[in-house]
Amino acid sequence: MTDAVDHYARLLAEHYTWMLGGDIPAAASGQLELLRKLGVHAEWGTSDASDDARGEAVAVDLGCGPGTQTLALVRLGFAPVVAVDTSAHLLAELTATHTGTGGAAEALRPLRRDIRGALAEAAPTDSVAAVVCMGDTLPHLPAKTDVTELLGDVARALRPGGHFVATYRDLTAALHGTDRFLPVRSSDDRLLTCFLEYVDDDTVLVHDLLHTRSAAGWEQRISSYPKLRIPAQWLVEQCRAVGLEVRHDETGPRGMRVLHAVKP
Secondary structure, X not given: OOOHHHHHHXXXXXXXXXXXXXXXXXXXXXXXXXXXXXXXXXXXXXXXXXXXXXXXXXXXEEOOOOOHHHHHHHHOOOOOEEEEEXXXXXXXXXXXXXXXXXOOHHHXXXXXXXXXXXXXXXXXXXXXXXXXXXXXXXXXXXXHHHHHHHHHHHHHHEEEEEEEEEXXXXXXXXXOHHHHEEEEEEOOOEEEEEEEEEOOOOEEEEEEEEEEEEOOEEEEEEEEEEEEOOOHHHHHHHHHHOOOEEEEEEEOHHHOEEEEEEOO
């Protein structure tokens, strides 16, 4: 078993865009619509901000991956968008996609860093119009205390009226037997399946089984890493505890939990 950072470096990063369907701009369009429905926009980054809060609409994408949320935030008019990830490979993909689709260089600020502590480095207090942590990033943190500390950083960084959006899988309901084998994606040259092993009330061990085909035949690679089991009500309570007002919390597309909160 390894941690999430090593797991992505060793196995998933080079295949992550393929996992998402292979078309990042198209995937970004889906995220754009989700953010719009939640009321996230870059008119001073908030629907609630006063005239005194006007200025550049900075957004931070925690765990940006190849950029589906980052590109959506750019399209919404946020600038700059600070894109945080530990994977140099995924940050390079994001930058190439942003440039290739005509994005302005100054609209994107890639930051290779663990999401823990990234806001303290990238964002002064009360300066950020939106923070997103989407695509099941929160469960990659090592412990629930890290989630709580991250939410405190979010509340500190957001300007009044600023938005926080998280999407994640609620893994608290255990699957059993063969239901624990989950097909992720398959194509002519790749097949990815994951297997879930429930360790305790807070942790599930994810085993990713990747098969790739070359001229020499099929090759199997396996890697495992722990993910947090985050109860939806617990996350709502943690947001409220740091002073965020939860406006939306329900299961969204593809079974992902969607939480939207605003700093009063």
